[in-house]
Amino acid sequence: MSQLMSGAKILLECLAREGVDTIFGYPGGVTLPLYDAMYDNPIRHILVRHEQNAAFAAQGYSRSTGKVGVCCATSGPGATNLVTGLVDAMMDSIPVVALTGQVTAKLIGSDAFQEADTFGITRSATKHNYLVKNVNELPQIIHEAFYIAASGRPGPVLVDITKDVFQGNAHYAPVTSIHLPGYKVYTEGHTGQIRRAAQMMLEAERPMIYAGGGIVLSNSSAELRELVELVDAPTVCTLMGLGALSSEHPNFISMPGMHGSYAANMGMYNTDLIIALGVRFDDRVTGRLNAFAPHARIIHVDIDPAEISKIRNADLPIVGDLKRVLPKINEVLRELKPEAGERPGLKAWWKQMREWKSAHPLETSVSDTEIKPQHLMREIDRLTKGKAIVCSDVGQHQMWAAQLIRFNEPRLWINSGGLGSMGFGLPSALGAQVANPDQLVVAICGDGGFQMSIPELATLFNFGLPVKVIVMNNGYLGMVRQWQELFYANRLSQVTLDGFPDPVQLAGAYGFKGRTVEKPSELAEALETAFADPGPYLLNVRVTPTENVFPMVPAGGAINEMVLTPPQPAEARK
Amino acid sequence: MLQIITLLVENKTGALMRVTGLLTARGYNIDSLTVARTLDPELSRMTIAVAIEPHQRRQLIKHMNKLINVLQATDLTDSPAVIRELVLMRVRAPQESRTAILKEAEIFGARVVDSTLEGFALEATGDIEKLDEFIDIMRSYGEIEVTRGGAVAVSLESKKLRLSPPVPRGAEEGKTEEKNGVI
Ligand SMILES: Cc1ncc(C[n+]2csc(CCOP(=O)(O)OP(=O)(O)O)c2C)c(N)n1
Ligand SMILES: [Mg+2]
Numbered sequence: 001m002s003q004l005m006s007g008a009k010i011l012l013e014c015l016a017r018e019g020v021d022t023i024f025g026y027p028g029g030v031t032l033p034l035y036d037a038m039y040d041n042p043i044r045h046i047l048v049r050h051e052q053n054a055a056f057a058a059q060g061y062s063r064s065t066g067k068v069g070v071c072c073a074t075s076g077p078g079a080t081n082l083v084t085g086l087v088d089a090m091m092d093s094i095p096v097v098a099l100t101g102q103v104t105a106k107l108i109g110s111d112a113f114q115e116a117d118t119f120g121i122t123r124s125a126t127k128h129n130y131l132v133k134n135v136n137e138l139p140q141i142i143h144e145a146f147y148i149a150a151s152g153r154p155g156p157v158l159v160d161i162t163k164d165v166f167q168g169n170a171h172y173a174p175v176t177s178i179h180l181p182g183y184k185v186y187t188e189g190h191t192g193q194i195r196r197a198a199q200m201m202l203e204a205e206r207p208m209i210y211a212g213g214g215i216v217l218s219n220s221s222a223e224l225r226e227l228v229e230l231v232d233a234p235t236v237c238t239l240m241g242l243g244a245l246s247s248e249h250p251n252f253i254s255m256p257g258m259h260g261s262y263a264a265n266m267g268m269y270n271t272d273l274i275i276a277l278g279v280r281f282d283d284r285v286t287g288r289l290n291a292f293a294p295h296a297r298i299i300h301v302d303i304d305p306a307e308i309s310k311i312r313n314a315d316l317p318i319v320g321d322l323k324r325v326l327p328k329i330n331e332v333l334r335e336l337k338p339e340a341g342e343r344p345g346l347k348a349w350w351k352q353m354r355e356w357k358s359a360h361p362l363e364t365s366v367s368d369t370e371i372k373p374q375h376l377m378r379e380i381d382r383l384t385k386g387k388a389i390v391c392s393d394v395g396q397h398q399m400w401a402a403q404l405i406r407f408n409e410p411r412l413w414i415n416s417g418g419l420g421s422m423g424f425g426l427p428s429a430l431g432a433q434v435a436n437p438d439q440l441v442v443a444i445c446g447d448g449g450f451q452m453s454i455p456e457l458a459t460l461f462n463f464g465l466p467v468k469v470i471v472m473n474n475g476y477l478g479m480v481r482q483w484q485e486l487f488y489a490n491r492l493s494q495v496t497l498d499g500f501p502d503p504v505q506l507a508g509a510y511g512f513k514g515r516t517v518e519k520p521s522e523l524a525e526a527l528e529t530a531f532a533d534p535g536p537y538l539l540n541v542r543v544t545p546t547e548n549v550f551p552m553v554p555a556g557g558a559i560n561e562m563v564l565t566p567p568q569p570a571e572a573r574k
Numbered sequence: 575m576l577q578i579i580t581l582l583v584e585n586k587t588g589a590l591m592r593v594t595g596l597l598t599a600r601g602y603n604i605d606s607l608t609v610a611r612t613l614d615p616e617l618s619r620m621t622i623a624v625a626i627e628p629h630q631r632r633q634l635i636k637h638m639n640k641l642i643n644v645l646q647a648t649d650l651t652d653s654p655a656v657i658r659e660l661v662l663m664r665v666r667a668p669q670e671s672r673t674a675i676l677k678e679a680e681i682f683g684a685r686v687v688d689s690t691l692e693g694f695a696l697e698a699t700g701d702i703e704k705l706d707e708f709i710d711i712m713r714s715y716g717e718i719e720v721t722r723g724g725a726v727a728v729s730l731e732s733k734k735l736r737l738s739p740p741v742p743r744g745a746e747e748g749k750t751e752e753k754n755g756v757i
Contacts, residue, residue: 119588123595128642131587148642182584182645306636 002171007135008037010172011099011161014142015043017174020070022046022061022434023099024054028074029114030101033166046434046463049455051078053427055085055156056453058096060431063414064389066219068149069431072099076114079121079160084421086125086156091418092240093217095154097145098126105133105162118160127155135168143175152185153304154217186303189320189328197275197299197316198332204273205345207233208293210256210285213240213417214278214302214322216410223326224277225249230333231275232346234353236264238279240417243407247386253353254362257285258553259399262360262562263353265553268293269560270352276300278322281311282418283555291558301325360564362403363550371520373397373472373543377404379523380442380470383531388440389414389432393425393449396478399549401444423452426469430456433465440468440531447473447497457510460536468530469538473500475545482548486563503540514538576605576702577631578657580727581620581638582645585611589618589643596637597624606659606724617645623702623725654730660699660723661709666716667693675715682708 005013011034015023024046027035038045048054051073058069073082079100089096103112119131128148130141138161145157201207209231215224221244228235228251236256237244245252256264268274274296279285286292289311300307300314301322308317318325366375377400384390386408392398392415407413414432416424429443450471460467477495484492507514512535517526523541530537551562583589590609597604605623612619626634631649638647650657663684667675672694679686679696682704688695698708702725712718 120591123588123591124599129588180642183642184639304640306633306640310633 002173004169005172006033006037006166007138007161007168007170008034008166010135010138010170011142011166012037012041012043013172014139014175015070018068018143018146020068023070023072024048024057024061024431025072025099026051026054026074026078028076028078028101030075030103030163031072031078031166033163034072034099034101037166045072046430046459048427048430048459050453051081052085052423053430053453053456053459055082055089055096055098056421056424056427057431057434057456058098059085059089059092059094060391060414060428060433061435062094062096062431063428064411064432065435066217066411067435068095068097068146070097070099073101074114075101075103075118076116078114079118080116082158083122083125084419086122086158088416088419088421088424089156090125090127092213092416093154094156095149096156097149098122098156098158100158100160101166102131102160102162104164106164108133108162118158122158122160125156126158127153129158130160132159132161132165135165135170138165138170139172139175140178144178144180147178148180148183152183186305186319187321187324189301189318189325191328193316193318194325194328195332197301197318198329198336200273200297200299200316201231201233201275201329201333202336202340202343204233205343206270206272206349207231207275207346208267208271208273208296209233209235209251209275209277210238210268210279211235211241211244211277212238212279215241215244216278218278218303218322219410220322220326221245221410223323223330226330227275227326227333230330230337233275234267234350236260236267238282238285238417239402239415241278242402242413243410246408247406248408253357255402256559257282258287258555259403259549259551260285260553261357261362261403262551262564263356265551265559265562266356267353269558271296274298276302276314277326278302280307286311287553287557287559291560360551363565364404366520367544368520371517371523371541371543373400373474373547374404375520376470376472376523376541376543377401379527380444381405383524383527384440384442386412388412388442389429389436391415391425391429391432391441391443393443393445394420394422394479395446395449396474396482396547396549397444397446397472399479400472422446422449425449426453426456426467429467429469430459430465433467434463441466442531443467443469445469445471446478447471447475447500448477451497451500454506457507457536457538461511464535466533466535466537468533469536470527470530471503471538471540473540473542474547475500479549481546485546485548486552487554500540503538507536507538512536512538514540516540516542518542575625575651576623577626578650578655578725578727579622579624579635579638579647580650580655580729581622581647582612583609583618583620584643584645585616585618586643589641590620592641592643593620593622593638596634596641597622597626600630600634602626606722608724608726621724621726648729650727650729655727656730657701657725657727658699659702659705659725660697661705662687662721662723663696663698663709663712664719665693665696665712666718668716671715675712678708678711682711684708
């Protein structure tokens with residue numbers, strides 16, 4: 001039975017059928033009919049303070065739950081404000097559906113008020129996008145959008161809807177099937193390849209598992225753990241994959257790459273077999289390509305055929321969903337393991353690994369006079385015990401957090417990995433807290449990035465979201481300052497952040513508590529107080545202004561030639 | 575060197591933009607592009623001639639195949655295919671050179687589609703280099719005006735034309751071909 005309904009109502013009905021409970025959005029002229037329909041609809045709308053943050057919040061919601069995040073904006077400026085958040089979701093493969101209003105169909109192309117070519121602008125910012133000019137097409141397109149966003153390699157999908165579609169009426173009948181003849185998703189993996197992969201794993205003397213965001217996205221942490229234990233390989237998790245294997249697991253080595261640990265990078269350099277799972281050989285991981293794992297063969301499992309052999313040729317490629325492929329590999333491993341010979345090399349490999357680990361552990365220095373950034377992250381780690389959702393902004397603080405905070409599970413560490421968008425931390429924490437109201441959600445921001453999304457403090461207050469906002473205040477655009485110090489003769493150009501607002505007054509103005517901490521002796525107590533507070537809390541932590549993140553593989557450098565400590569003595573920094 | 579890429583795409587708004595967007599985003603200038611519907615009115619066949627750097631070729635084809643509106647993208651450069659182009663041309667032909675021009679046209683299999691006191695309109699089809707030659711020769715007779723239709727192609731490898739998922743069984747994977755099965 002079909003029913004005559006407005007486009008706006010049809011849209012909300014389709015969202016309900018997709019299980020959407022929350023929309024992060026901001027209204028405007030052409031979305032008026034939609035917002036009118038929302039007025040008495042059970043789907044919750046979170047009014048953010050900037051559309052970019054609607055997209056980031058939808059990501060925080062999605063990254064912390066695995067569900068599709070939904071954001072909404074009006075035409076023109078509303079839609080263009082979403083773009084950074086969409087590209088960010090694209091880079092990190094986060095399933096988001098963005099709904100935008102468009103001017104009435106017959107006005108398109110007339111430079112109508114708040115008209116922008118959203119369909120054209122977001123073409124490369126999305127996995128796929130739609131322009132809907134006919135209300136009868138709306139239900140089909142909405143369900144396609146959710147299907148495309150969540151399936152295969154996930155990503156953002158935008159649906160641009162003209163005002164007359166919201167207003168128009170159509171006979172609505174639930175959509176029962178989706179037909180996308182050009183959309184190919186390969187999930188199962190090739191049986192022969194899977195067998196060969198398992199054999200290679202059991203033959204390798206110096207195997208390394210290189211696990212990434214794909215494990216998190218496909219919810220295959222348990223399958224990964226089994227594989228890790230069957231192969232007994234040291235395992236690194238990328239910036240996007242932290243938590244894919246618990247940081248407490250004995251095989252977990254830490255993060256590889258530009259600011260990865262010495263052990264992780266030496267492991268990746270010296271291995272004879274890289275088992276790459278849901279990763280994309282990002283330049284921040286590989287460093288100079290000809291010095292990346294020069295002795296290794298590569299097994300690469302990914303759902304996206306375009307990732308295979310994109311950067312590094314895969315000796316054994318498997319295109320498939322890790323959730324489907326890993327159990328099959330594990331099954332073959334269990335079958336073959338009893339017959340497989342002892343691997344004398346493996347023992348030596350582990351010994352070597354432990355030596356690397358103890359030779360250059362991650363820097364955790366503490367001072368009596370000033371709070372070191374590493375000290376801050378260690379304290380957060382100690383108090384959250386690998387269980388809190390930690391959303392990070394982009395910069396030095398992000399790297400220290402990634403190095404030093406443990407994550408016992410996937411979907412706890414949320415950060416902008418591929419795009420590195422400053423301003424991501426606070427709104428993504430907002431979204432994560434909406435989705436996980438009872439969990440401790442910590443936003444770790446730099447004093448730069450925090451100021452890019454300050455307005456969302458109002459949203460936190462509005463919705464009573466008890467996010468703990470920790471500003472690691474070094475007075476600088478620290479990551480840029482570090483590069484200027486190391487590679488541009490310390491000619492500090494446009495990196496000083498004078499005039500940080502007083503957090504007590506700032507948070508107070510928004511209606512909650514804020515505090516500045518400067519003394520190392522006060523840090524633990526301040527964090528405990530903030531975490532115990534039932535409401536949102538802003539903690540401004542003043543840290544050593546000129547601390548640098550180490551180890552460091554300079555851009556284009558070789559991963560086995562890390563810079564481990566600051567150049568001595570730190571003349572340049574005086 | 576020009577690559578010839580043939581694509582089967584959904585006949586939908588934006589499908590062309592998505593395909594060309596992948597090329598323009600990488601800074602490639604399209605040499606020619608043709609699109610027209612197929613026997614199935616919901617699908618179009620697109621042929622693109624473009625010079626892509628060798629190291630990006632395979633990756634680009636994979637990205638084209640990833641587009642939701644693309645059923646199949648195939649690089650015809652190194653596989654058996656017939657590639658043809660249509661050229662329409664006006665030649666100024668004074669009395670003394672008319673016979674010579676007609677002779678040349680005949681050699682290249684061109685047809686006269688219009689004839690006036692001033693000259694001819696010619697129609698020629700052929701492979702791209704042949705047509706280049708034809709145009710050069712005609713130019714030697716004086717002023718000409720040329721409209722080229724862009725390359726159209728058909729693969730001669732029957733398996734390349736199937737409509738089933740094309741990625742990444744072999745072809746895309748170089749040496750590891752048959753091993754990298756799908757499904
Ligand atoms: C939107 C955006 N603009 C610029 C940059 C370049 N950038 C990367 S890190 C960084 C400095 C961040 O400073 P801050 O937020 O104080 O963090 P810190 O590095 O000091 O911890 C900048 C400017 C970026 N990543 N994103
Ligand atoms: Mg800073």
